[in-house]
Amino acid sequence: AQSVSQHNHHVILSEAASLELGCNYSYGGTVNLFWYVQYPGQHLQLLLKYFSGDPLVKGIKGFEAEFIKSKFSFNLRKPSVQWSDTAEYFCAVNALSGNQFYFGTGTSLTVIP
Amino acid sequence: DVKVTQSSRYLVKRTGEKVFLECVQDMDHENMFWYRQDPGLGLRLIYFSYDVKMKEKGDIPEGYSVSREKKERFSLILESASTNQTSMYLCASSPYLSGNTIYFGEGSWLTVV
Numbered sequence: 001a002q003s004v005s006q007h008n009h010h011v012i013l014s015e016a017a018s019l020e021l022g023c024n025y026s027y028g029g030t031v032n033l034f035w036y037v038q039y040p041g042q043h044l045q046l047l048l049k050y051f052s053g054d055p056l057v058k059g060i061k062g063f064e065a066e067f068i069k070s071k072f073s074f075n076l077r078k079p080s081v082q083w084s085d086t087a088e089y090f091c092a093v094n095a096l097s098g099n100q101f102y103f104g105t106g107t108s109l110t111v112i113p
Numbered sequence: 114d115v116k117v118t119q120s121s122r123y124l125v126k127r128t129g130e131k132v133f134l135e136c137v138q139d140m141d142h143e144n145m146f147w148y149r150q151d152p153g154l155g156l157r158l159i160y161f162s163y164d165v166k167m168k169e170k171g172d173i174p175e176g177y178s179v180s181r182e183k184k185e186r187f188s189l190i191l192e193s194a195s196t197n198q199t200s201m202y203l204c205a206s207s208p209y210l211s212g213n214t215i216y217f218g219e220g221s222w223l224t225v226v
Contacts, residue, residue, distance in 0.1 A: 009153070034214070044203065044217040090155060092215070099144050099163055099207070100171075101215050105155035 002027040004093050006104035013081050014112050021076040021107050023091030033074040034092040034101075035065055044090065050074065061085070083113045116140070117218035119204050125224045132191040134221050136204030142216075143209035145187035147171075147179060150201040150220070159202075162187055163209065194225045 007022040035047040048059025055067040091104040120135035146161040158171030160179040207215040
């Protein structure tokens with residue numbers, strides 16, 4: 001079975017700081033990769049996704065992620081966070097050979113004004 | 114926009130009760146999923162279904178069953194609720210072809226007392 005690891009469980013940053021959240025997965029085949037965000041009291045929403053092509057993917061609200069195949073990683077970045085980015089972030093993997101989505105344990109981000 | 118609707122946002126049930134959580138999606142998606150979300154554990158797949166009347170166990174199916182009689186509706190059933198099933202339950206759907214995005218409902222908070 002596939003697995004997804006998110007190394008940072010809880011991150012606290014001041015506004016304007018840069019953000020990088022780590023995500024590694026274990027699966028030898030071709031995968032699709034996602035980052036989802038869950039704002040307080042809201043449902044999970046897609047932040048960005050990678051299917052193929054340019055390994056640097058841009059998403060909503062200034063987020064981007066880089067797929068490094070050799071490292072089985074898909075790290076999320078944002079150059080300058082805002083208070084409104086306070087949320088929980090989940091990395092997810094979907095193998096091309098299957099219909100299941102596997103999620104990491106999530107990273108809780110708190111941005112201090 | 115894809116809409117995944119979960120019938121109940123908040124439920125309180127007694128130990129031993131039978132609990133039904135209903136989910137409806139309006140995008141004619143083949144795949145539907147039930148996840149459980151717990152702090153520090155992320156999203157764990159309970160069951161998923163790739164077609165009407167078809168179901169497959171996820172990572173934590175014990176104590177749960179599902180029903181999919183119509184394509185748009187996927188129900189999660191707790192045959193005899195226990196306190197360790199107190200959690201947030203998330204329904205999701207996606208198109209059949211792998212590589213597509215998964216869409217989530219707002220979640221159902223279940224408390225078993």
